[in-house]
Amino acid sequence: MAMKVLQAFLYLCIFDQSSGQPIQVGTYVTQDDLDMASQAAAKAEQACAIASSMTIEDRATARAQLEDASANNILLEIMQAARNQNELQTLAAEKLPGAMIGAAAPLIMFFIILIIYALICCWTACPFCKCCRCCQRQRNIPFLVKLIALVLIGSFVLALVIVSSLSTRGYASAQEGFDVTNCAAATLVNSTFTGQSDPYFLGLIPVLSIFDELEGSLSSGSSFINDLRAILLDTSVITDSVAVATENVNLLASMLSDTRNTAPAGTLHECLACTPLATSLSQVSNALSSGTAAALSAARVEVDNQLSGSSLTTLRASLTGATAPLVELKTTIKSAFAPFVSDTLMEQISEQLNANGTIASVFMIGLALILSLCAMIAVLLWMCWEKSSSPDYADRKQYHKTVHRCACCTWCCSCYYTMLAFFLGGLLTILAVPLASMCLIMEDISSGLLTDISGVMEVDMSGEQGAMMGKMIDQCLKNASGNPRLLDLITVDDVNGNPTTMYDLLVVQTQDQITSQFDQIGATVNSGGGAGIAGSAEFVTLKSMLQTVALDSLMVPSTSYAWESDPDYQGIFLNSEIAPFIASSARCTSETIPMNLGLPKEGEPVSGINAFLSTMTSSYTLSSTSRSPTCAADFTCKALGVGANDLNATDRAACEAARKLMDLKYDMRSRNFKCYHFMRDGVVPCDVSSMSQLGNGAWTGDCKNADGTFTVASYDCDLAAFVQLVQDYGGYLDLVFTRLDGSTTAALNKIQVDLKALPDSNFLSKITTIGNGVTCGFMGDAYQNVVEGLCYGGVWGIKAVASSYTACAVLTLLLIILMYIQWRLALDNVNSNVKILDHTAVVPA
Template structure:
């Protein structure tokens, strides 16, 4: 059959995928080839240890997290942005910030001290002038020099360790950048090409499929035209349903009409005077018609008609437009996510200028300058350390123990090394101080990323003083479900399917008015798929075991019920209502009155129907079957028997028998065979009841008949029993333009009885017509229409909904945080800490190497001035 949607889907995907999307895809593939192979060779990361390192970098009380938490509390309390800012000022810990800025503060203090003290080293005259009082001759022993040598050797070893640590940090940054690029590239490929592992069809195909569905639901689309063709081909099934149900409804209308249940003098005015009779089978007959309707409703043909109608209802007209609008509304956040995705994530795989790779090529990859830069700082440190060792060796070799001045190169070398080490320490401590602060904020932000969820995002928006409109809240919800690492990767009770996450306005107006939202899956299933799927199941369940449609016309229950309708004689089933006759306002009350303890003999006429003759009810009428119902003739002249007792006719009580025939009897006066003359009023009332009421049932239009007519302008009755099938075609179907028209008018008892009894043949014939149409259209509806909708609408939509799992984004987020934070940020912090240590070691070198300079300087100055004895044991 038709596969239009499948063909269009391929066109939609190719049309929806822009040149920019293609370029990003190509870049992603190249990035995967370039970086992911390298990332696969990395040793497994100890996540717990890496997190501890991050927490150490962020501080025991994560400043960033604390700010976000406080913003969340302020948001819940309804605080203004100004109040939130004041709260931030209260919780800020200057001591904590100062501890992280220790290296930078130390560098500034060191610079001040160096500016003040460097002149004493650089200018001997200034040193002699200012330090004369504390200068003396020094003699150093081997132990003292040995200690200095051990310290300087330790500084050299520490330098090697720091170089190793910094290089490890640089490697971690390199690996982190490569891993980030790999994760981003994998994300793009998964998002676009799909991820079978995480059951994701692909963001662009998903968007384009929804766009395609919205397109085919546009009026005049090729798909709807194809669907309309099938619906037009199967219109006969609806006609058959309408004819059968219209015939049943015509009979139901008559049976349920109040003036037919309790006839009145003017049937067009239900409030007119009563006719003191009630239909004995109208209500039971309604139950019979209900049973026929049940058989009809469970038939294959009715199920086929319901399926056809449901497809027409849900996939055409206003319902299709509503569904298209809902799908379009659902596409908006996906469109925004797709555009932001291509724009933002594309940065990570962009190889050209301005892309992530070009921006990081100086610190990662083959052309990385990070390791040489790290080594350059330590090379300077090593140069200073080596210079210090040379200066120390020179001093050790040239030290004259204060007996005479040392060689001037001793003071020059030690002084230069001390100044250089101090300058290096200032520069490195300043740089690494900034790096430590950056690492603190970076580690804090990394922990926020790792622990991110919807609440964190909302608090973060509050922290920056931004509102959280509905679309932002929806984006945070998607981020929470798709990205957050706080939820288990595989949790049966936690859906990461976008069809269950994205909220859209409900099509149910009551829910919409209540401010409730719905999801894509709920809307599509509730208003489009479930009703159709249910009707498909009903249609298939109604089929016989061989796959054919069971006949409703030959169904045993149908035949039994129709036989009951055919056996009805409505004239025999209208009996007097005792309560109405006995009412105070009734002119016929005397015939119901018992006089002086004697029962009125005229009560026996309560069993007489409005039929002229007596009627024996058919056995087909169930509980009523087999009974003999006396009529008007029996009441007037013949008499009858009730439960073995003879009941005389009215003529028995008259001076002369009544003359005439049913329905018109005249003559006679009630004065005969009245054992008690006080029953005469009852006899007169009975005669009046016969002539004024009973006889009118046979002559007047006291009923409302409902029947099928030829058309809206042709009131001629049309009887479905006259339909004829010839060569597979049916004629005289009583359908005018595919519509059944009915008319209701006043009618006589004979007409009413004819319509009721004729309904049996009409219903039987419409069921035969219905069975014939059902069999001929079984393939068109059960097979063709079902296959078209099931294969081209339902299956693609269900498959799409099931393949919108965004768990692959969690894998990306995990890869991003692992590489950018656990590797990159921790590596950056290692380098910063190594620089801090190298700066402190350089400062120690500057302070220690000044000792030989001071000894040599004092000895030279002292000997130059005094030539006095050496002070032993001073050092």
């Protein structure tokens, strides 16, 4: 029985108040499970009403007595030496007999006394065997000696009554121990199957029932999956809107960060507005990624990712895999503890101990009292009525036969009592050896000890499986204060083959990933992130920058270039009227940069190409050549009113440098820039200017491909087209963000409330319940109760009864010796007196 209990608890560790909902029969929960749980609950209530716990007054002493009874834990020694069951049997046959010699001493004494009684005592007591009674003569025993004998017998009688009454304590302890074991076993089954509140454990049946519900919820066509698909489809507009807005922001950012647009090679010009535009665009992008719309979309996408496609298949497989050890555990518990629950094994043992133990105890005590009374009577007769005057001879004393007959009757009956006590004490002592040894193993079980006896227990302690079992034994069975989550102690591989705990696999990687997205929604809304992006300060600034400032008005000669040291352009600084145009823009017209937009040259006028040409005309006679379609005309320099040859060197140098600067302007306006646009389905160029909402809530013209992705392509364009495209994006972004804000408002409640509630009630809350409810703290309490009841109650009680019987036998043996001496003395006096009186009589024993 002890071995079965230990194996059951080990299987508890291999697991490699209830939910409040009615438990129904399903894939993993059978009607037989429900019946056993009901029986366990009733049995626990009934058994624990009799005895739910026991008090061990001196545990150290009781432990020492168990160690003594176990022959120095001989079973552990054999189990540590054996590598399998066959070796266990072989070693047990070799070592147990020698180790149990001490335990068999009372039984050996039984046979010795039986032989002595049969061959010696009975022979010497036989009336026809007087010749065997050596040293026969009449002895006058002083009264003081008889008084001492009376005192010794009285001491023996008192000790005999005391030690024989100790058997009553042993039977009571054994009965209490088995009652406690019965209660602990029934409670264990009840707690394992239906759970308990302190320490909290959900229970196998509720857990398996939840797994049944989860598998049903996650199956294709279930109401949960159908409702989930409907909400995901209904809220897909938010994900589409976020994607459209994000792709447009990214497209504009890519166009503004392309060095072919920001600093065209060979033009010595740079885009002063591109960096501030990129910064403002980044702020809008951050607002988009951290806003409510993105949080809603992320939550929706995460739910879709976790509960659809291959992830759903993997999740179902993980749930199915997690149930395997639970089902195995349930089967093991039912097999190991069925006698405690379904049968009345423990009740029968307790009843037998209560009835037969009491009878045996009363019988032994009664016999001891009768023998004691007989011994006292024999000694008192010996003291007071050993002899009297003879009726035939007035001067002679006659010895009474009653004295030696009473003594003979006492020691003969005491021999039977001694043999019975030695026999019963020996049997119980031998029985206690393996039981006490197994009890010590159960109490001392640990990861190290289990490793030593793993071969015999048929438990694999190698590798990760053994390490897990060791942690479970140390933290579950031997942890008296904690209540660790069992799923934290089980290591499995995730989908990528990386080791992780079962808790992380079921809870963190699924539940937390989804709930964290919904938490982000709440945090975003609470922090003010719920405001629409189209009306945000960041976007209003960006739109103003895009729409009110032409990009080429801030495409000016590079401020980091050393114009004064370049021979081609240093001459322009010789003419104070045209020198300022070294900072002129590539735009034809002059522009004044608006204030409060964060752009360079705010509030300053920036000269354009036309102003540059006009100033040159006022200083020189230009022979211009139109370079259509650009305003940056080519020209030759002449002095005003005279021929070209009349220009002095300084004026000519200034004019030639200006002409070369104009060539740079021409290059800027005529070279190819890189414009970006979408290519719908990789064929049709597209922008969102024609995007509109249909009557059913769907959108058209948003440049998505048929598969929902976006394709971005670049194409060659001139400066004017590039500038116009950037300005157009002020309206494009306004359109996509207006759509995004509308989708956010429409989807907020559906996602934050409806979508969150659906997986939470059907899946996430159940996963969390399993993860936090499958604990193992209850194992330690239950295991300790079983050990205390079975070992410190039952086995200790058996050993106490055995010790009591053995002590009774030893004391009775001393009484036999004393009464035998009295018998011989009294008998010899009678026989000697007969010879003296010339009588020949056979004195019967």
